[in-house]
Amino acid sequence: MKSENYIKLEFPSRSVNEGFARAAAAAFAAQLDPTLEELGDIKTAVSEAVTNCAVHAYPDSLGRVMLRLRIMKGGRLEIVVKDWGRGIEDVKRAREPLFTTGGAERSGMGFTIMESFTDKLRVRSSPGRGTTVTMVRTIKQRQGEG
Amino acid sequence: MEITTSYASGRLTLHLSGELDHHGAKGAMERINGLLEKYMPRDAVLDLAGLTFMDSSGIALIMKTRQWMHETGGRAQVENPASQPLRVLDASGIDRFITVKGERRT
Numbered sequence: 001m002k003s004e005n006y007i008k009l010e011f012p013s014r015s016v017n018e019g020f021a022r023a024a025a026a027a028f029a030a031q032l033d034p035t036l037e038e039l040g041d042i043k044t045a046v047s048e049a050v051t052n053c054a055v056h057a058y059p060d061s062l063g064r065v066m067l068r069l070r071i072m073k074g075g076r077l078e079i080v081v082k083d084w085g086r087g088i089e090d091v092k093r094a095r096e097p098l099f100t101t102g103g104a105e106r107s108g109m110g111f112t113i114m115e116s117f118t119d120k121l122r123v124r125s126s127p128g129r130g131t132t133v134t135m136v137r138t139i140k141q142r143q144g145e146g
Numbered sequence: 147m148e149i150t151t152s153y154a155s156g157r158l159t160l161h162l163s164g165e166l167d168h169h170g171a172k173g174a175m176e177r178i179n180g181l182l183e184k185y186m187p188r189d190a191v192l193d194l195a196g197l198t199f200m201d202s203s204g205i206a207l208i209m210k211t212r213q214w215m216h217e218t219g220g221r222a223q224v225e226n227p228a229s230q231p232l233r234v235l236d237a238s239g240i241d242r243f244i245t246v247k248g249e250r251r252t
């Protein structure tokens with residue numbers, strides 16, 4: 001798929017970067033002229049994926065997180081969040097609502113939220129090597145003024 | 147993430163403001179636990195009116211507050227979520243477990 005514009009960011013899995021990552025994603029997505037609701041959905045999806053890197057990929061150390069956003073034809077925004085951490089044994093199970101290995105601090109709703117806030121969610125993972133989460137959300141092209 | 151309180155006749159309202167994510171959730175939960183222990187309310191209300199962003203970390207915080215209240219024989223409810231927090235509440239189906247009041251679907 002040919003991209004029309006992109007950004008690529010890399011940062012350590014410090015929790016303070018969760019807010020930075022979603023703000024950066026929103027700032028980049030703004031050029032698609034999204035509604036506030038669409039912007040909120042993008043921020044939420046990015047927050048979930050980046051938080052998973054901090055919490056699950058690198059549970060007791062800091063590691064690299066990569067966030068890439070691409071704008072493709074027709075207002076399609078692709079969001080990729082990649083880590084080189086612990087990986088997921090059973091992706092199908094991990095994506096089920098309420099499934100968590102995170103204990104009482106987590107609700108097991110991250111993937112469910114990513115799925116309902118985007119049009120497409122793909123999770124690729126290999127244990128011990130890392131996880132790549134790819135999401136696509138189409139921003140409706142608005143007619144009229146603006 | 148900031149929390150202020152108001153208390154009247156057994157009802158403790160926790161006014162949450164700012165952004166609630168994993169980064170701030172641990173501190174927020176400790177703060178809420180401390181307040182619940184101090185006031186021992188019959189009703190705990192999580193007022194989300196000032197919350198501009200919330201992700202699944204907020205869901206865990208709400209469920210923990212609810213559990214704490216149930217264990218002490220009280221009740222918990224959520225009030226006034228703005229549109230983004232409300233979409234997260236809806237997606238999680240949390241309203242099966244806890245009352246959500248004053249929804250602003252804009």
Ligand SMILES: Nc1ncnc2c1ncn2[C@@H]1O[C@H](COP(=O)(O)OP(=O)(O)OP(=O)(O)O)[C@@H](O)[C@H]1O
Nearest residue numbers: 052056057087094100101106107108109110111202
């Ligand atoms: N990047 C990752 N690296 C390793 N494991 C992951 C990663 N992302 C998710 N997981 C695994 O998938 C499970 C489900 O993730 P999901 O985001 O749905 O829920 P959660 O993070 O446990 O809870 P919540 O997102 O509600 O706080 C996690 O508990 C974890 O076991």
Ligand SMILES: [Mg+2]
Nearest residue numbers: 048052110111
């Ligand atoms: Mg998660």
